[in-house]
Amino acid sequence: MNDEALLNLSNRMKNDFYVGVVGSVRSGKSSFINSFFKAMIIPNINDEFVKNKLTDELPQSAAGRQIMTVEPKFIPSSAIELNIGDIVTNLRFVDCVGEIIPKSEGYGSDEEPRLVKTPWFDEAIPFKEAASIGTEKVIYNHSNLGIYVTSDGSFGDFSRNDYEQIENNLIPKMKDLNKPFVIILNTKNPKNKESIKLAKDIEAKWNISCIPVSSINLTKEDCSYILSKALEEFPISDLEISLPDYINVIGDDMEIKNEILSLISNAEHKYNKVKEINYLCNELRDSNLFSNVTLELLDASSGKASIVLDLDDSKYTEIVNTLLGDKCHNKADFIEFLYTSRKANEVYSQINTAILEAKETGYGLSIPRIEDMQMLSPEVVKKNGMYGVKMSAKAKVIHMIAVDLEASFTPIIGSYDQATMLMESMKTEENDDEAWNKEFFGKKLSDIVCDSMKSKIHNFPDKSKDKIKSVLDKIMNSNRNNLIAIIL
Numbered sequence: 001m002n003d004e005a006l007l008n009l010s011n012r013m014k015n016d017f018y019v020g021v022v023g024s025v026r027s028g029k030s031s032f033i034n035s036f037f038k039a040m041i042i043p044n045i046n047d048e049f050v051k052n053k054l055t056d057e058l059p060q061s062a063a064g065r066q067i068m069t070v071e072p073k074f075i076p077s078s079a080i081e082l083n084i085g086d087i088v089t090n091l092r093f094v095d096c097v098g099e100i101i102p103k104s105e106g107y108g109s110d111e112e113p114r115l116v117k118t119p120w121f122d123e124a125i126p127f128k129e130a131a132s133i134g135t136e137k138v139i140y141n142h143s144n145l146g147i148y149v150t151s152d153g154s155f156g157d158f159s160r161n162d163y164e165q166i167e168n169n170l171i172p173k174m175k176d177l178n179k180p181f182v183i184i185l186n187t188k189n190p191k192n193k194e195s196i197k198l199a200k201d202i203e204a205k206w207n208i209s210c211i212p213v214s215s216i217n218l219t220k221e222d223c224s225y226i227l228s229k230a231l232e233e234f235p236i237s238d239l240e241i242s243l244p245d246y247i248n249v250i251g252d253d254m255e256i257k258n259e260i261l262s263l264i265s266n267a268e269h270k271y272n273k274v275k276e277i278n279y280l281c282n283e284l285r286d287s288n289l290f291s292n293v294t295l296e297l298l299d300a301s302s303g304k305a306s307i308v309l310d311l312d313d314s315k316y317t318e319i320v321n322t323l324l325g326d327k328c329h330n331k332a333d334f335i336e337f338l339y340t341s342r343k344a345n346e347v348y349s350q351i352n353t354a355i356l357e358a359k360e361t362g363y364g365l366s367i368p369r370i371e372d373m374q375m376l377s378p379e380v381v382k383k384n385g386m387y388g389v390k391m392s393a394k395a396k397v398i399h400m401i402a403v404d405l406e407a408s409f410t411p412i413i414g415s416y417d418q419a420t421m422l423m424e425s426m427k428t429e430e431n432d433d434e435a436w437n438k439e440f441f442g443k444k445l446s447d448i449v450c451d452s453m454k455s456k457i458h459n460f461p462d463k464s465k466d467k468i469k470s471v472l473d474k475i476m477n478s479n480r481n482n483l484i485a486i487i488l
Contacts, residue, residue, distance in 0.1 A: 005227035006040065008301035010089040012234055013144040017082070017091040020143035022135045022174070024166035025098035026156055028186035028215035029149045030059035033075060033093050035218035041082065041091065050080060059095050074119075094138045099166045100128050101158055135170065139177050145230055146174060146181030148208075149215070152198055154188040160198075171206050180233040182226065183210040190214050209233060209275065228300075232275030237303030239268065244311055246319065256319060260309075263287050274300050281307060289315070351398055358400035368395035399472060407452035411440050 010017050021029045037058055045051045057076050079092040113126035120137055139146045150167055153160040174181055183202055187195045190212040203210040209229040213222050241264055250257055263284065271280040277298055284307070285293045291312035298305045328334045350366055357364030376392040413419060426435055436446035 005224040005231070007087070009145070009227045009231050010087065011301040012231060012303065013089075015087060015089040016144060017089045018079070018094075018143045019092075019145045019147060020094045020096065020138035021147045021149060022096045022138060022170070023098055023149035024101050024163055024170075026101060026158060027098065027149045027151045027163060028184075029098060030095055031215035032147070032149055032184060032186065032213075032218065033095055034058045034060075035215055036223055037075070037093075039218050039220045040223040045080075045082070054080065094142055096134045096138050099132070099135070099170055101162050101166065103158060103162060136173070136177065139174060139179050139181070143179070146179055147184055147226075147230075148174060148181055149184045149186055150202075151186045152195060152212075154195075155186075167202075167206075171208070175206070175208075180230065180235070181208065182230045182233055183208050184215070184226065185210055185212040186215045187212050188214060229275075231300045232273065234274055234300075234303055235272050236274055236277065236305055238305070240304075240306045242306070242308045244309075244316075246316065247311070250319065250323075254319065254322065256315065256322075260289060263289065274298070274303060274305075277305050284309065351400070354398055354400040358402040362402045364400035364402075366398040366400070368397055372396060397476065405453055405456060407449050407456065409440070409445065409448045409452065 006017075021033055023029055037054065042051055042054060045054065054076050059073060059075065073095045075093045075095060079090040081088050082091045113128065115124035116127050116130050117124050118130050118134060120133065125133075148167075148171060150163045151158070151160070153163065171183075183206070185195065185199045185202060187198075189195055195212045199210040199212040202208075209232060211222075211226050211229055213226070243260065247257055247260065252258060252261075267280050267283045270283070271277065277295065281293050281295050284290060289311070290309045292308075292310040294308045294310075296306045296308050324334070324337060328337055350369065350372075354364035354366040373393045373395040376394060378389050378391045381388055381390045411422075413422060426438070436444065438445050440448065
């Protein structure tokens with residue numbers, strides 16, 4: 001068997017080609033299955049026994065108001081293995097009872113409902129209940145793909161309005177089940193302008209592909225087209241969006257990066273089906289953030305897509321200017337900035353681990369580099385009656401200590417009630433920025449607190465620094481790990 005649409009869809013279903021056919025009664029579900037198997041499946045089965053058995057199990061249909069399918073039917077009764085190219089797929093369709101159109105015949109009445117058997121209950125249940133339960137179970141539990149069959153009323157004894165009422169009730173439920181499905185508009189004249197327009201209207205209403213066909217005159221080309229449209233209803237499984245390298249290396253604190261990532265995230269949530277990948281690309285193009293949006297890969301059989309985004313030079317210049325700020329006005333300033341940045345990076349690469357540790361645990365140590373070490377003169381030493389040579393080196397090890405420094409500000413404003421009102425107003429500020437920007441005596445609270453902390457830091461005695469360093473020297477160079485501190 002060599003059919004690209006069937007092969008692609010089978011790959012997407014991971015070689016389990018299970019299809020649930022649902023819709024209202026008398027819409028042509030059984031006719032669709034019958035024609036689909038005769039056009040697409042049976043001619044490609046080589047085993048005569050399997051072919052004859054499958055032919056005998058195909059559902060039958062007839063004209064009129066009488067309901068033909070009175071219980072859910074698996075076709076074939078057991079899944080068959082079908083060779084598609086180099087792979088083997090398991091294939092089975094399920095023909096549902098169908099939602100009841102009140103004008104139809106054969107389901108009994110509300111007072112005396114017709115009881116039917118289903119694969120899901122030991123006892124017979126009312127026809128209407130079987131139709132409703134069957135639709136949900138078939139789509140959710142027994143199929144990878146749903147096919148909803150409706151009609152324009154161009155054949156049979158029911159009007160378009162009869163079928164539309166069932167659509168309004170059933171299609172939202174199918175969408176809630178979150179399984180891919182397509183809508184088949186069964187019509188006497190699928191190439192008629194009115195039929196094509198109705199199919200487009202249904203598609204626009206539900207955002208689900210709708211294909212006008214004649215179920216009893218289904219061709220292999222019709223089947224292939226239906227399968228290709230069904231493939232587009234599957235979700236995008238793997239979407240790769242490539243940005244310029246310089247966007248990836250800047251932090252999330254850059255406004256332009258946040259704007260780009262937010263736009264991409266919103267578009268990904270909005271368009272998540274294979275058929276919507278072009279809409280996603282167009283939304284990115286319409287943003288004016290990108291100079292070019294290229295869809296490099298779209299593999300419907302796997303759900304993989306790849307999009308490459310390019311930014312024009314103005315965005316690059318904007319990022320550079322943001323990073324440089326007001327420090328660079330000419331080439332000399334730019335080179336100086338690069339030079340000092342290089343020196344700063346050399347220092348930061350040595351102490352960044354210590355800084356991170358200090359933030360997390362309160363204490364961090366830098367690891368000295370070879371170039372920071374000083375080789376000491378070797379000396380002969382005696383140990384246990386034997387002699388050796390002691391070779392030593394020393395290096396500056398930077399200690400990072402995170403100390404909780406407190407600063408306070410106590411404005412005296414008057415009575416107890418006034419103080420209480422000020423305290424409550426500070427508590428009700430929506431964010432810290434508003435509280436920090438609050439002014440007292442013509443000065444922002446943030447400036448007052450910063451000045452207080454700077455004062456404490458600058459007033460830290462040099463003698464205390466020397467003593468702390470001396471203590472750390474002894475701890476680092478001794479094998480003892482006990483520390484007794486007396487602060488006077």
